[in-house]
Amino acid sequence: MARRTTEHQTRVGPTSPSGRRAGPLDVDAMLADRRTGIIVCCGSGGVGKTTTSAALALRAAEQGRNVVVLTIDPARRLAQSMGIEALDNTPRPVTGVVPSSGGEAGRLDAMMLDMKRTFDEVVESQASPEKAQQILANPFYIALSSSFAGTQEYMAMEKLGQIHRDAKKTGTYDLIVVDTPPSRSALDFLDAPERLSSFLDGRFVRLMMAPARGPAKLMTAGFSLITNSLTKILGAQFLKDLQTFVTALDTVFGGFRQRAQQTYSLLQADGTAFLVVAAPEPDALREAAYFVERLSEDGMPLAGLIVNRASPAPESKLAAEEALAGARRLQGDGSGSVAAALLRLHADQVRLVERERELRDRFATAHPQVPTAVVPALPGDVHDLDGLRQIGDLLADSASAG
Amino acid sequence: MSDWSKVQLHVVTGKGGTGKSTVASALALALAHKGKNVLLCEVEGRQGIARMFDVDPLPYGERRLTTGLPDADGGRGVVYALHIDAESALLEYLSMYYRLGRAGRALDRFGVIEFATTIAPGVRDVLLSGKVYEAVQRNSRNKGAIDYDAVVLDAPPTGRIAQFINVGGEVGGLAKVGPIKTQSDTMMKLFQSPQTAVHLVTLLEEMPVQETIDGIAELKKDRLPVGGVVVNMVRPRDLTADALAAARAGTLDRGAIEAEVKAAGIEVTPTLVDDLLLEAREHAERRALEDEQREVVRGLGVPTYELPRMTGGVDLGALYEFAGLLREQGMA
Known part of the structure; x- marks a missing residue:
């Protein structure tokens, strides 16, 4: 349990002296390092992953790299400003990229992931046209490809793999930035490829395929008991559709598993940098902690933590309690509503800043090895390249400011 | 008089980070008037309720959680909690309807339970919402179960909500006949009736408001009843x-x-x-943006409720405070 103190600078956990803490995350060094080929931004929903990914991609491009950013569900106006309103699963050039500090700008492409389209493409590339048609029309496939928990995560990884292979062949991009879907839990995103292939390998699926494969001897007594009870519960058509689906998918089996494995190794490779994005709130930081733990368990290269939307710390040292007491005194004599309101605002601000710092400190105590960048909240929403540039500057400033 | 006095099932959704679990909990406390039993359910497997109320992780089983916000005369109802997971829901369903005998064990042995709950498209959602349905309209097979005056569901986020409760569409499309089909049709009847209300939680920021607009459109498309919009984390308004x-x-x-x-x-x-x-x-500057978004929310033509931002974070006391505010504004 963390101790509560007011002097945050001196608060150091017994197992993690501040000397061993990783310090700030140097975003510009990461972007400038040509070995960084893939940046994956992950984190829970609503923490600004999409904006962070776009801002990093733009910054890298303006510093001369050739970048493609793969986003999942950008805010409409941000998507418009990047020219990716249409969900066509193809990277589109972003206009308005200007070189920073006299150098030469690279290029920036952006695309929005169409999960179903990506899934369809995989099927089409793996199966004969006839088989593919059969799969694409199956109600189970339709449900699986559009709603299976984890499909979106898997497809984001699949698309990353595709773009990476193409980029390697043609040399179009030297950096791919991926925005991951807001997973229900940290596990979804890393487990998706594994889950999909274990699904295809599952006992039940193999049993479902057995009859179609041939000898009826595989139809054990146990299995007919199952099919009978499933037919009773679900209806015969359900089972028939399922069987057709599983059998048809069998054709693309090997391909799926192999690709999932490839993508997984790609993520583990040195050229990949994972960034965990969070907001300074207990839930978001708890999710961030899960991600950090999972990434290290799976041997994924974690570059750091980005804490978005931090409340800016006031310069002056006026404590919240003192400001509130002052506000009360002012209201007591019936005058000065503006100053009283400002003092209350100040007290709110101080409390927010203290709470956020405490949360970040706890995180750092538990995960001292994670370099962190803290991005102050902007008053407005980000929906153009200027806004992204501003976020990029704040990300980079975080390193120099410490 | 509450705006939703006829509603038995309150579904609370919202974009990630808007505080829908907080709102669902506060709503449950607010609905628990004297003599009423309210059930608060969660389906995302995050044990958010346990954390918020500072109790041990919830099992698959209804637990007395706390008492509701006191009425004017001091009377208060009881709030129960239930953590629903798909696997337990399926096993309960099978034993309730089909008596888990040899077939049930075989289903497990052949990985069907695992298949159904983790992989089979839409089945997971149906199992989860099926249990919620059972809590609202108690089944005669579930002997000795509590009859709730209201059930509050801390639901999946806005992007998935229509899909989550539109079980007719998902499974109805796959199982065209048979008991599952009949049951999902019955569930849909409740979910589409005025006994259900889907409330959306938002912040006065562009993205969450946009998601609320999209969510409402999607609910309407599936003829699911749109409830109120709860605007969370509103900034203080004491400057003229x-x-x-x-x-x-x-x-x-x-x-x-x-x-x-x-x-x-x-x-x-x-x-x-x-x-x-x-x-x-x-x-x-932020207030100006909030006011803009507030106008957009007003334009949606649904009842709206506002909850203030808590700079110190939301603890149990804050939940009761929120419950009081929701009651004052007529949500419960």
Whole structure:
């Protein structure tokens, strides 16, 4: 349990002296390092992953790299400003990229992931046209490809793999930035490829395929008991559709598993940098902690933590309690509503800043090895390249400011 | 009189990070008037309820959680909690309807339970919402179960909500005949009836408001009843419109503020006054954005409720405070 103190600078956990803490995350060094080929931004929903990914991609491009950013569900106006309103699963050039500090700008492409389209493409590339048609029309496939928990995560990884292979062949991009879907839990995103292939390998699926494969001897007594009870519960058509689906998918089996494995190794490779994005709130930081733990368990290269939307710390040292007491005194004599309101605002601000710092400190105590960048909240929403540039500057400033 | 007195099932959804679990919990406390039993359910497997109410992780089983917000005369109802997971729901379903005998064990042995709950498209959602349905319309097979006056569901986020409760569409499309089909049709009847209300939680920011608009459109498309919009984390509003305008324009009277702060018994430094003016300006800018979004939310034509931002975080006391605010505004 963390101790509560007011002097945050001196608060150091017994197992993690501040000397061993990783310090700030140097975003510009990461972007400038040509070995960084893939940046994956992950984190829970609503923490600004999409904006962070776009801002990093733009910054890298303006510093001369050739970048493609793969986003999942950008805010409409941000998507418009990047020219990716249409969900066509193809990277589109972003206009308005200007070189920073006299150098030469690279290029920036952006695309929005169409999960179903990506899934369809995989099927089409793996199966004969006839088989593919059969799969694409199956109600189970339709449900699986559009709603299976984890499909979106898997497809984001699949698309990353595709773009990476193409980029390697043609040399179009030297950096791919991926925005991951807001997973229900940290596990979804890393487990998706594994889950999909274990699904295809599952006992039940193999049993479902057995009859179609041939000898009826595989139809054990146990299995007919199952099919009978499933037919009773679900209806015969359900089972028939399922069987057709599983059998048809069998054709693309090997391909799926192999690709999932490839993508997984790609993520583990040195050229990949994972960034965990969070907001300074207990839930978001708890999710961030899960991600950090999972990434290290799976041997994924974690570059750091980005804490978005931090409340800016006031310069002056006026404590919240003192400001509130002052506000009360002012209201007591019936005058000065503006100053009283400002003092209350100040007290709110101080409390927010203290709470956020405490949360970040706890995180750092538990995960001292994670370099962190803290991005102050902007008053407005980000929906153009200027806004992204501003976020990029704040990300980079975080390193120099410490 | 509550705006939703006929509603038995309150589904609370919202974009990630808007605080839908907080709102669902507060709503459950607010609905628990004297003599009423309210069930608060969660389906995402995150044990958010347990954390919020500071109790041990919830099992698959209804637990007495706490008492509701007191009425004017001090009377209060009881809030129960239930954590629903798909696997337990399936096993319960099978034993309730089909008596888990040899077939049930075989289903497990052949990985069907695992298949159904983790992989089979839509089945997971149906199992989860099926249990919610059972809690609202108690099944005669479930002997000795509590009859709830209201059930509050801490539901999946806005992006998935229509899909989550539109079980007719998902499974109905796959199972065209048979008991599952009949049952999902019955469930849909409840979910589409005025006994259900899907409330959306939002912040006064562009993205969450946009997601609320999209969510409402999707609910309407599936003929699911749209409830109210709960605007969460609203900033304090004690500056007048004039002062806000001046703060934005940077024309607040510095001298007057200095004098007042001094009168308040606080040592005035230039840094402090700079801070106050800067904070006022940022606050005013955000307030202007909030007001814009508030207009958009008003334009949706559904009842709206507002909850303030808690700078110290939301603890149990804050939940009761929120419950009181929801009651005052007529949500419960």
